[in-house]
Amino acid sequence: xxxxxxxxxxxxxxxxxxxxxxxxxxxxxxxxxxxxxxxxxxxxxxxxxxxxxxxxxxxxxxxxxxxxxxxxxxxxxxxxxxxxxxxxxxxxxxxxxxxxxxxxxxxxxxxxxxx
Amino acid sequence: xxxxxxxxxxxxxxxxxxxxxxxxxxxxxxxxxxxxxxxxxxxxxxxxxxxxxxxxxxxxxxxxxxxxxxxxxxxxxxxxxxxxxxxxxxxxxxxxxxxxxxxxxxxxxxx
Numbered sequence: 001x002x003x004x005x006x007x008x009x010x011x012x013x014x015x016x017x018x019x020x021x022x023x024x025x026x027x028x029x030x031x032x033x034x035x036x037x038x039x040x041x042x043x044x045x046x047x048x049x050x051x052x053x054x055x056x057x058x059x060x061x062x063x064x065x066x067x068x069x070x071x072x073x074x075x076x077x078x079x080x081x082x083x084x085x086x087x088x089x090x091x092x093x094x095x096x097x098x099x100x101x102x103x104x105x106x107x108x109x110x111x112x113x114x115x
Numbered sequence: 116x117x118x119x120x121x122x123x124x125x126x127x128x129x130x131x132x133x134x135x136x137x138x139x140x141x142x143x144x145x146x147x148x149x150x151x152x153x154x155x156x157x158x159x160x161x162x163x164x165x166x167x168x169x170x171x172x173x174x175x176x177x178x179x180x181x182x183x184x185x186x187x188x189x190x191x192x193x194x195x196x197x198x199x200x201x202x203x204x205x206x207x208x209x210x211x212x213x214x215x216x217x218x219x220x221x222x223x224x225x226x
Contacts, residue, residue: 033214042119042202042216043158058213088156103148104214106158 002027004107006091011112015083021076021110023091030096032074033104036060037088046089049074050096078112085114118142119205121217128193128224136220138186138203145206147178147186148214152200161188161201173197193224 004025013019025032031050035043035058045058047066055066065077076089088111092104118141128134138147149161162169166180173192179185186203200221204214 035216040219040221042218043204043214044216045213048213056213090156090158092158103160103163105160106150109156111156 002105004091004093004105006089006107006110008110009108011110013078013081013112013114015081015114017078017081017114019078019081019112021078021089021091021112023074023076023107024072025091025093025105025107026072027093027095027105028071029093029105030071031094031104032068033092033094034058034064034066034074034076035090035092037090037109039086043090046076081112081114083114085112087112119203119215119217121201121203121220123220124218125221126223128190128197128222130193130195130224130226132193133189133191134193135190136188136201136203136222138188138217140184140186140205143183145183147176148204149176149186149188150202150204152202152219154199158202190222193222195224195226198222198224 007022033048034046044060046060049068052071088109090109091107094104120139122137146165150158152158162176164178168177175189200219202219204216207213
């Protein structure tokens with residue numbers, strides 16, 4: 001079976017630091033996503049990509065960069081970590097079929113803490 | 116912008132009871148998805164509906180096919196393992212790749 005792997009699982013950064021989160025999927029899915037989840041809140045879309053080398057902004061793209069290096073991987077960069085920031089970053093992927101993206105599958109998340 | 120509103124925000128149930136979670140949209144949506152997030156943070160897809168109802172074991176979801184602004188998730192005979200946070204999500208008007216999530220319903224099932 002397929003799997004979505006996010007690395008690292010836990011990330012501790014310093015204020016102002018540039019941090020990179022990685023996501024790999026072996027489902028051969030077309031679309032990949034990065035979401036941010038703050039404690040007790042819903043998910044907010046940061047970036048998504050519908051194919052290799054494609055990049056589309058979500059609602060929360062400011063302060064982040066992303067890169068879809070190949071179909072199976074999608075990385076997210078926090079360009080300058082904010083002090084006391086704490087959030088979980090969730091990667092997801094979905095297949096495009098019938099003119100729609102099907103239900104996304106999610107990774108286990110990367111938990112970010114900024115000192 | 117498009118909004119997804121979930122209610123209640125928190126729900127406590129005793130084992131064996133039934134209940135329903137609700138999801139309202141401020142605009143017409145093409146489809147709705149329901150997810151459960153466990154205590155470790157893993158998000159599992161429960162249902163994907165473009166219309167009508169779907170059932171899986173003790174869970175049943177419905178999407179109002181007429182107005183397309185309302186969805187429910189029914190839990191029958193609640194069990195301890197049903198505890199978690201339930202999210203509904205819908206694609207925004209700009210494109211089906213962008214899913215907008217509600218704030219979630221935190222469900223606690225106790226014995």
